Amino acid sequence: MTTHRSVFDAAELRARFDDAGINHQFIPSIWKYVLQNPGCELDDIPYLPSSAYPLLRSKFKPLTSTVHSIFHSTDGVTTKLLIRLQNGASVEAVIMTYDTRLGKYGGKPRPGGPRSTLCISSQVGCKMGCKFCATGTMGFKNNLTSGEIVEQLVHASRLSNIRNVVFMGMGEPLNNYTALVEAIRVMTGSPFQLSPKRITVSTVGIIHAINKLHSDLPGLNLAVSLHAPVQDIRCQIMPSARAFPLEKLMTALQAYQKNSHQKIFIEYIMLDGVNDEEQHAHQLGKLLESFQVVVNLIPFNPIGSFSQFRTSSEQRVSEFQKILRGSYNIRTTVRKQMGQDISGACGQLVVNLPDKRSRENTALLTDIEDLRI
Secondary structure (H helix, E strand, O other), X not given: OOOOEEOOOHHHHHHHHHHHOOOHHHHHHHHHHHHHOOOOOHHHOOOOOOOHHHHHHHHEEOOOOXXXXXXXXXXXXXXXXXXXXXXXXXXXXXXXXXXXXXXXXXXXXXXXXXXXXXXXXXXXXXXXXXXXOOHHHHOEEEEOOHHHHHHHHHHHHOOOOEEEEEEOOOOOHHHHHHHHHHHHHHHOOOOOOOXXXXXXXXXXXXXXXXXXXXXXXXXXXXXXXXXXXXXHHHHHHOHXXXXXXXXXXXXXXXXXXXXXXXXXXXXXXXXXOOOOOHHHHHHHHXXXXXXXXXXXXXXXXXXXXXXXXXXXXXXXXXXXXXXXXXXXXXXXXXXOOOOHHHOOOOOOOOOOOOOOOOOOOOOOEOOHHHOOO
């Protein structure tokens, strides 16, 4: 049986249209129709050349994935989608709702209201094996196609008005580079029209991919999962760091910043007694003081009772933040924990059913991608 491709697999669709002599100008209207008409068939799409219909029917499907389950967190702002792929594997995507009115802009209250950020997966499982991350325990299964990446946005858009996309779900995005670039180009075009400034790609630091990212996708945000200020601690908690030495990674980030003129987000998970002490804060400050960065401190989210790590105390996180801000003038935020009860929080994405621990915070939050930088 031939496997049909997703109609959101842009390169494949363009290639088939080229072979059949069909103009690419029809592609955005196909995507718009599928987006706005859940459950439609490709034959339903109006105003296409007659030769397009048999081609679409024989090679493509409106969607190759389905939403298997939806979990709503008791925090009132987090929704996790379990998405079943055509090959039988599953990935998770998380919708987080924020309030753009929080904070001030130019000294005045900010306009707007609730809107959503979608956390997207790029792979089934992950090769990186970070010891604090649930996805790493799955091992690597397979890369997603660009269509499967875009389909997560399609599914989520039917539930919420998505304004930001962060590639911080399952997988290492830069290890699926071609599909990632193609998917983001679809998301920034019609009909999705996401601004590149509202898309963030998070990486453990795949140096050769960082070196070409700006020329392939100018204007988007880069987030680096640094998690330690020195190479030996990084290797202990992130085995993949052996392949990407800290010194070489910082050189690549310097070049990226010089070319892009954009701030880089630095993600730093706070692990009690491992990387959260005063000396670590000073080491991190010295490492980053020549960069334009925003450091996002992430309280560790436990991944079951067998976790070898503990969460840093709030006081320890606060002291760490004060050192980076006070001694090094580095903008430093603390990530709000969301969706822990549905295992939708940072580092908790692994395909299983969530437990029932409740969370009580139902306030709308301000978002890292919404910082004025």
